[in-house]
Amino acid sequence: MAEEAAAGARRERRDVQRNMERVLQAAQELFAERGPDVKMEEVARRAGVGVGTIYRRFPSKDLLFAAVSEAACQDTRHCLFQAADHAHDPLEKLRAIILVQYRQSVRQAALIDLRPDPADAPADLDHPGLYASLHDLLAHVIASGQRQGSIRSGDPLMLAAICLALLSPHTVQNLSRLVDDDVDAAADHVIRFLSAGLAV
Amino acid sequence: MAEEAAAGARRERRDVQRNMERVLQAAQELFAERGPDVKMEEVARRAGVGVGTIYRRFPSKDLLFAAVSEAACQDTRHCLFQAADHAHDPLEKLRAIILVQYRQSVRQAALIDLRPDPADAPADLDHPGLYASLHDLLAHVIASGQRQGSIRSGDPLMLAAICLALLSPHTVQNLSRLVDDDVDAAADHVIRFLSAGLAV
DNA sequence: TAAAAAGTGGAAGCATTATTCCACTTCTGA
DNA sequence: TCAGAAGTGGAATAATGCTTCCACTTTTTA
Numbered sequence: 055m056a057e058e059a060a061a062g063a064r065r066e067r068r069d070v071q072r073n074m075e076r077v078l079q080a081a082q083e084l085f086a087e088r089g090p091d092v093k094m095e096e097v098a099r100r101a102g103v104g105v106g107t108i109y110r111r112f113p114s115k116d117l118l119f120a121a122v123s124e125a126a127c128q129d130t131r132h133c134l135f136q137a138a139d140h141a142h143d144p145l146e147k148l149r150a151i152i153l154v155q156y157r158q159s160v161r162q163a164a165l166i167d168l169r170p171d172p173a174d175a176p177a178d179l180d181h182p183g184l185y186a187s188l189h190d191l192l193a194h195v196i197a198s199g200q201r202q203g204s205i206r207s208g209d210p211l212m213l214a215a216i217c218l219a220l221l222s223p224h225t226v227q228n229l230s231r232l233v234d235d236d237v238d239a240a241a242d243h244v245i246r247f248l249s250a251g252l253a254v
Numbered sequence: 255m256a257e258e259a260a261a262g263a264r265r266e267r268r269d270v271q272r273n274m275e276r277v278l279q280a281a282q283e284l285f286a287e288r289g290p291d292v293k294m295e296e297v298a299r300r301a302g303v304g305v306g307t308i309y310r311r312f313p314s315k316d317l318l319f320a321a322v323s324e325a326a327c328q329d330t331r332h333c334l335f336q337a338a339d340h341a342h343d344p345l346e347k348l349r350a351i352i353l354v355q356y357r358q359s360v361r362q363a364a365l366i367d368l369r370p371d372p373a374d375a376p377a378d379l380d381h382p383g384l385y386a387s388l389h390d391l392l393a394h395v396i397a398s399g400q401r402q403g404s405i406r407s408g409d410p411l412m413l414a415a416i417c418l419a420l421l422s423p424h425t426v427q428n429l430s431r432l433v434d435d436d437v438d439a440a441a442d443h444v445i446r447f448l449s450a451g452l453a454v
Numbered sequence: 455t456a457a458a459a460a461g462t463g464g465a466a467g468c469a470t471t472a473t474t475c476c477a478c479t480t481c482t483g484a
Numbered sequence: 485t486c487a488g489a490a491g492t493g494g495a496a497t498a499a500t501g502c503t504t505c506c507a508c509t510t511t512t513t514a
Binding site for chain 1: 500501502503504505506510511512
């Protein structure tokens with residue numbers, strides 16, 4: 055199964071591994087900041103390699119972006135589920151989710167595409183899709199709050215989608231600006247607002 | 255002042271006017287649907303003219319887009335203010351604004367950029383910026399509701415920004431999908447949600 | 455340390471689109 | 485109706501940026 059175990063395979067060259075780390079690091083930084091418009095040559099320069107080296111591992115720019123983007127989503131997903139698990143009360147979970155997503159949205163603004171249908175991603179890799187994950191998570195939390203009586207009634211999917219709209223990188227950026235770029239403060243405002251809108 | 259009045263000027267040729275109308279119409283339709291990625295040649299084809307004809311009036315694609323986009327914003331602004339004027343109660347105004355913006359966001363999804371800093375527009379023409387107008391309008395309505403006691407306290411600018419997040423074309427699209435693309439139904443959900451979150 | 459294998463850089467090739475240019479057409483005024 | 489002014493279409497050009505390719509370098513193995 056593993057390539058390394060295949061007959062006669064030699065282990066990966068040291069420099070290859072190092073270069074790929076650099077490439078991913080550079081791509082992550084640049085894409086997170088400026089989205090997919092970054093030029094390949096720029097990624098190569100920041101990584102300290104030639105463009106050819108990037109193409110050795112990533113056959114196209116789209117695939118490089120997809121890889122970096124997918125990693126960012128995995129990371130975000132992981133943080134979100136962890137945060138939700140730590141809290142027990144649904145409203146607490148909600149608060150935790152919002153705070154985490156706000157911080158992620160700042161770090162990786164241009165990488166995290168909180169749209170249901172990326173449309174630009176080549177759809178090669180079967181993205182679970184961060185939107186879907188988050189929407190699901192929120193809907194669950196909301197539904198459980200409803201059962202418990204701390205969240206008002208209404209279609210959980212719709213309520214979750216409304217919450218989601220307040221978590222997009224774009225929204226985060228706008229709100230933060232109003233409070234001197236204090237992301238946590240912005241998150242607080244939203245949390246308070248959602249509490250009022252969702253509470254029974 | 256007017257060019258037409260200048261000495262020796264002859265009036266604009268009939269076909270010129272007709273062509274420009276066609277160009278603007280075509281550009282409006284295509285840009286509204288697919289954003290600035292539409293190719294000039296495509297605009298020309300739909301308008302039934304050659305690309306050269308477009309360039310006669312609009313020195314660059316960016317300027318064509320800016321013109322069309324600005325027109326869409328003016329139109330939206332107009333509808334918004336009109337809707338707000340018709341209602342008297344602040345909560346009614348809010349409802350009217352949301353409904354209008356939802357409908358506009360569907361018609362001109364890719365033209366209306368509800369971000370404070372377009373960043374892509376050449377910033378040549380002094381856009382008042384639809385974001386700014388709408389943010390202003392909402393903040394006013396909210397503040398007046400607060401004075402009157404029907405809207406809870408809190409920084410009107412922040413509350414307005416939160417409302418705005420629920421009005422972006424992207425959000426509209428997401429929410430509508432959950433109710434069989436019934437835009438008015440989606441708007442209703444948001445209105446109810448905001449009412450709960452904003453009411454005293 | 456030397457030969458073979460593997461990887462590298464970055465210039466050249468392509469592809470896609472915006473923009474220019476001008477021979478030709480259409481309109482207007484007389 | 486005609487001459488001149490004005491406008492037009494669309495092929496040619498320019499610009500941009502992804503991708504390929506291969507002579508050269510680095511690493512590994514023996």
